[in-house]
Amino acid sequence: MARASPLLLYVLTRAFLAIPMLVILLTAVFVILRLIPGDPIQALFGGRGNPAVVAAARAQLGLDRPLIVQYFEYLGRVFTGNFGQSLTLYPGQPVMHWILLVFPATLELALYSMIVAAVVGVLTGVVAGRYRGTPIDVALRMYGIVIWVIPIFWLALMLQLTFAIGLRWLPPNGRLSPLVPMPTRVTGLYTVDSLLMGRIDIFIDAVRHLILPSLTLGLVLSGFFTRIVRVNMMQTLQSDFVEAARARGIQERSVIYRHAFKNALIPVVTVIGLQFAALLGGAILTETTFSLNGVGSLLVRAIIAGDYTMVQGVIVFYAILVIGVSLAVDIANAFIDPRIKY
């Protein structure tokens, strides 16, 4: 309890620091989208619209005003949760509505992928660190390198060909089988909503649809975890407190799994936060390959359709998400790592 007050101060400080980070990021998105050639209205009319219509559309979207005015309006809108209206993909409809509509698909994919990445990565990393220099270590290091550099779409196609087309064990794409009803939306996560409905059959179907995309994204990310956990494990095994534990006659198994393992995992929490951004990037490819209607595929469709406000909205949404996760990880680290001073 004595640490509660400084911890609260630390949390508040980190949260406060996230605000300028967010403003810088929003500014960068605003500037970049206005520096690239063309503008939303040019894209909307293919550069060939009637000048009067184009001018009216530009005025309607406020793009005829000075940049500085547009900038502060934009900041004001974002901070009130208004990301503007879709231009071409869903004309006139709020961007935020569509992002929130499809976000659960991305979140579900991200969560399950992270579980796969963490479980596979930590297990292989611990084993490789424990058996350092042995053929097992070499094989697992090789796994870490190869799986990390494999293109996501290629791995996805291989898994689809093997388990969906060849063996027909799992569905090749989508979130639910054609005749399985969508669960009543509470969270938008099918695996959660189906359980809330008490429909185990829908839950099983949703999980079956998540296996291949989660494996694809999770396995690729697990390569990074393998390498980071292995290094941490080796460092921890050489640390003084482990030597001291051994000197006290504690069994090697207990030394590794009760003392070294827990400490080796601390940096992994930080890495999870950093990898979340990579995971969202990977989700774009995974969602496209597996026909998942998430934020990633929404971004792809918005880019193809030249829907600038939708693209801007998705990027800002992603950015806020990454900042939020980083903040959460920092706070979590403060709780679990006694070496962090605040």
Place this chain on the structure above:
Amino acid sequence: MEPKPVERAPTNRKLLYAVVAVIVVVVLISSVAVVILTARPAPAPPVKPLAIELWYIDDGHYGDTEPTVAVLVKAQLEKSGLFQVTLKHSATKTYFGQVSNNALPLFLLGWFPDFADPDNYVTPFMRTGFQSLGTNYSNPTMDALIDNETSSTTGRDTTFSQIQDLTAHDVPTLPLWMTSAVAVKEPAVSGVVLDPYLFRYYFIGKNNVATSALTMSTTDKLTSLDPAVEYDLFSGTVVGNIFDTLYTTTPTNGSEIPQTIPLLAAGPPVNPVGSDPKVWEVTLKPGLKFSDGTTNITARDVQFSFQRMAKINNPESAVFYLTGLMDGNALANTPDTVISMPDGPTGLRVQFHLNKTYSIFPNLLTFSTTSILNHNIYPVGTAVNDPTTLPGGGVGGGSGPYIVQSTDLATSIVFTANPYYNFKTFWEQYQSKGAPAIPVPVSNTFSISIKAAAPALRQDVQAHVVNLGYRSFNPPDVSALQQDSTLKVDVGNSPQIRYLVFNSGKAPFNKIQVRQAIAYSVNRQEIVDIVFGALAQPLWSMIPPGWYGHKDVFKDVYGSTPDAAKAKALLQQAGFLSFIAPPVLAVSEARRPGD
């Protein structure tokens, strides 16, 4: 004393120099002569190719093959050095907006006929005023020919022949190829009729018996479920399965031209009414009900459905059909003057007052856009855009065989049988044409999964996730799926035509010679061979083979292979292909005319 030697050396040396000089001169002259005599004629100075833009849809609306087709057409046009083509592309929604705004100069488009008459391959592209399809073409002679064929029921073959001749001369559009319809299904799936006008989900089941559920995947994109808004094949098909029209067409797999038959109407339309050939009277069958099972379909619903379309007046919809035949403003605001109800709103008779004689009007009444809506539940002036809040308690509220169980437009739509469907046994009389011998809809539930691209469609049928896959497989995938013994591939004739559209209102395509030069430059057979294989055939007229009046008019006029010389002559005649001047050492400050 020795004699002094004779001094002959200078003389000999001079002689030697003279001989050498003569030899050198002779060699030089001979060399120059050889060069001159053996030289080939000087090449013609290079010409400056005509720079044009070619647009195409990039999001799979016409399948994954569209970018390949665009690249191939570009290569064909540039092969002769006469054109310099810049490829441009946009997504479907933007593209059709650009087409409606007459923004695109040259672009690829496809056409499924909206109703079963060869006129539907002509009027939308060539009649002055039908500019929504981007041609901007206007020719009084063509207008007169079109008016002739749409106002009479005899001698239309001859008129269509003349229309095609004029089309080949004016080239407002350039027909390129027509594709086959492909459905891949499990062997037990029955009732798949590759009908060019309406793919009837309600015929489809398993083993020709009542089926609890059937699943299908497609790459088509659903844009709207509102008949006043939708104007694409898939959305029109979905609308056609949940709403009824006054008339419909007999089922066909494309091997024969379907007949127009009454659906909501009690019989053939009456025309002329009195002595006025511009008035058509339609009488509804008595006792018809919408999917709520209680609301009768009346004359007011018919009037309302047409009025609503005119009132919403969506430029990307098929409203131009109505405004081309009726006074759009009057239809929107004083509908009684355009569609009258002789027996009142609750009666069964309606009279359409057209602004011209139009012999094929009943065909227009088969089109999904003219679906009849319940006037009690649809808003008159606003489109229904949110698929999750469809009228009729979320089911659509039509009178068609299906009601909508759920949809998000983007990934799936699920139908269930309309328990009050009025024509459950109506279709049995058309068994010989593919309709099932049992009451429809055959499947109580019909689910359609919407896929982002063709690979996912192939995966779904290969993994037997769905019973049926329809539109649009990649051509190589079709070949692979034909080898799969667990699947059956149906390949049928399709009336879909693919063509280039020239915007005659924009330079350089406002010059007929440019359009003709491009007609001389494309190689249809090469497009078919490289991109589609056996799943397409070259198209030599906007009216495809099988329709009355068809003739291979572009083949007759322009030949079956490119002719660069004729294309070049036409472009020069049009004032293009100026010679590129050789480089000069000194450049004047004054710029040359034409730079």
